[in-house]
Amino acid sequence: MSQIRISYNKQSQKEFCLLEAQGSLETDQQGGLRGQQRFAEIRRVGNGSKDVIMVVGIHRLPGSVVPLAKPLAVLRKRHSPGLDDSSNNHNNNIVYDIEAIIKEKFLFKIRPDVVLQNEISRLPSV
Numbered sequence: 001m002s003q004i005r006i007s008y009n010k011q012s013q014k015e016f017c018l019l020e021a022q023g024s025l026e027t028d029q030q031g032g033l034r035g036q037q038r039f040a041e042i043r044r045v046g047n048g049s050k051d052v053i054m055v056v057g058i059h060r061l062p063g064s065v066v067p068l069a070k071p072l073a074v075l076r077k078r079h080s081p082g083l084d085d086s087s088n089n090h091n092n093n094i095v096y097d098i099e100a101i102i103k104e105k106f107l108f109k110i111r112p113d114v115v116l117q118n119e120i121s122r123l124p125s126v
Contacts, residue, residue, distance in 0.1 A: 005080075005095045013098075016074055017042070018105035021063075025056070042106060052106055060115045063108035074100040 025039070044065075045051040054061045075096045 006075075006098060007095055008098045014074075014100050016100040016102055018068070018072065018102050019054075019108070020105055021061070021108040022111065054106070054108060055115065056112070058115050059112035061108045061112045062110050063106055065104050066107045067104045068102065072102040073098050074102065 040054050040056040042052055042054045045053060050065045052063050052065060054063060076099050078095055078097060079093050080095045081093055
């Protein structure tokens with residue numbers, strides 16, 4: 001019988017967020033958003049409010065915080081050679097560490113507004 005070893009340490013938890021948006025996020029940078037840790041800023045509108053605003057460049061997207069029906073676990077697979085060296089099966093040495101548990105998502109279903117309306121209106125017309 002196979003066993004899956006899972007390691008959970010609440011103190012080493014990282015913060016992850018789940019974003020759901022209408023359309024797609026695009027960038028001019030080669031490679032896209034891959035590997036970027038900060039491409040937007042998300043702010044809550046009030047204390048205890050479920051409303052949020054995400055600012056991406058010059059665009060502002062209104063949204064809300066929605067609880068997930070089932071929480072998601074973010075896992076990291078690692079090999080731990082000291083667990084079961086008596087067996088020749090290397091699958092017994094695999095451990096999954098729980099990196100985070102996501103219980104809510106940020107939902108952005110409205111098209112973005114342009115933040116710089118005043119600056120754009122001052123530009124000369126062509």
